[in-house]
Amino acid sequence: MKCDRCDNTAAYSRKYSGENLCVNCFSNSILQKTARTISKYNMIENDDIVGVAVSGGKDSLSLLHILKKMSESHNFKLKAITVDEGISGYRDEALEIVKSFCNNIGVEYKVFPYKELFDITLQESLELRENEKTSSCSICGILRRRAIDFGAKDLGVDVVATGHNLDDVLQTFVINVLSGDVNKIGWMNPDTSSNKTRKIKPFCEIYENEIVFYAFVNEIPFQSEQCPHMNEGIRTEIREFLNSLENKHGGIKNNMYKSIMKISSVVKGSNYKQRKICSKCGSECTGDICSVCSMLVNLKRS
Numbered sequence: 001m002k003c004d005r006c007d008n009t010a011a012y013s014r015k016y017s018g019e020n021l022c023v024n025c026f027s028n029s030i031l032q033k034t035a036r037t038i039s040k041y042n043m044i045e046n047d048d049i050v051g052v053a054v055s056g057g058k059d060s061l062s063l064l065h066i067l068k069k070m071s072e073s074h075n076f077k078l079k080a081i082t083v084d085e086g087i088s089g090y091r092d093e094a095l096e097i098v099k100s101f102c103n104n105i106g107v108e109y110k111v112f113p114y115k116e117l118f119d120i121t122l123q124e125s126l127e128l129r130e131n132e133k134t135s136s137c138s139i140c141g142i143l144r145r146r147a148i149d150f151g152a153k154d155l156g157v158d159v160v161a162t163g164h165n166l167d168d169v170l171q172t173f174v175i176n177v178l179s180g181d182v183n184k185i186g187w188m189n190p191d192t193s194s195n196k197t198r199k200i201k202p203f204c205e206i207y208e209n210e211i212v213f214y215a216f217v218n219e220i221p222f223q224s225e226q227c228p229h230m231n232e233g234i235r236t237e238i239r240e241f242l243n244s245l246e247n248k249h250g251g252i253k254n255n256m257y258k259s260i261m262k263i264s265s266v267v268k269g270s271n272y273k274q275r276k277i278c279s280k281c282g283s284e285c286t287g288d289i290c291s292v293c294s295m296l297v298n299l300k301r302s
């Protein structure tokens with residue numbers, strides 16, 4: 001079968017659009033789609049230093065690969081922020097991959113370990129948690145967001161880019177709906193104009209399986225082993241459910257994404273909360289004490 005955009009042989013069938021693409025045209029389509037998302041939401045501005053949160057997985061390394069290509073013809077610079085949660089037997093391989101990838105493409109990177117920032121590793125905090133209902137990923141996620149904020153400040157970046165893809169956005173939406181957390185739906189909108197440190201997701205309109213294929217055809221080395229805590233939460237079940245819907249009804253994820261963006265902007269507009277300053281660490285929050293400090297106080301008390 002021939003590529004729909006050139007004379008080469010097609011290597012990928014895009015089910016939701018019916019397009020058949022060769023390896024080069026497929027990679028270009030991901031690059032162009034990412035560029036369109038970036039410009040649609042004004043994600044990157046002239047002279048920005050973009051801090052890419054790089055975990056060593058397919059999404060973040062593909063994002064770094066694409067932003068590096070774009071930075072060669074645009075006016076922005078890149079740095080990489082890597083978080084070490086302290087998950088024994090898992091994180092070390094990813095750290096090695098990030099190190100050699102960043103060195104190869106000439107991007108400055110720095111590792112920020114939970115142990116240094118919070119005086120506790122993820123492993124230690126999981127051992128201290130009393131309430132088994134608090135999932136490993138929710139503890140890890142709260143600490144990771146703060147670690148990335150710290151990294152952004154430390155490296156002097158203007159904007160933080162994460163590798164979250166369209167599937168991640170859909171799964172997060174369903175998790176927020178199922179847990180009754182409507183406020184969080186308002187934070188899902190990519191418009192960052194009201195935030196202090198801009199956080200952007202340039203892959204938020206790209207399917208996860210297309211990023212896997214992009215990483216594969218561009219020979220991007222990534223950690224394939226999954227975090228041992230990955231299947232503890234509900235996310236994996238939601239991923240499988242959405243994938244089975246997409247298999248039967250190509251394009252359903254794109255439709256759902258558009259609906260989420262509309263819902264998110266309505267919730268955001270109706271739910272504006274005055275920002276306060278955490279009385280313990282001085283970071284921005286919506287209560288008297290931020291989520292990181294209150295969680296650490298609870299964990300260390302037990």
Ligand code: SF4
Pocket residue numbers: 085136137138140141227228229230
């Ligand atoms: Fe942290 Fe969960 Fe990701 Fe593991 S899967 S690194 S525990 S957020």
Ligand code: ZN
Pocket residue numbers: 003004005006007008021022023024025026
């Ligand atoms: Zn082609």
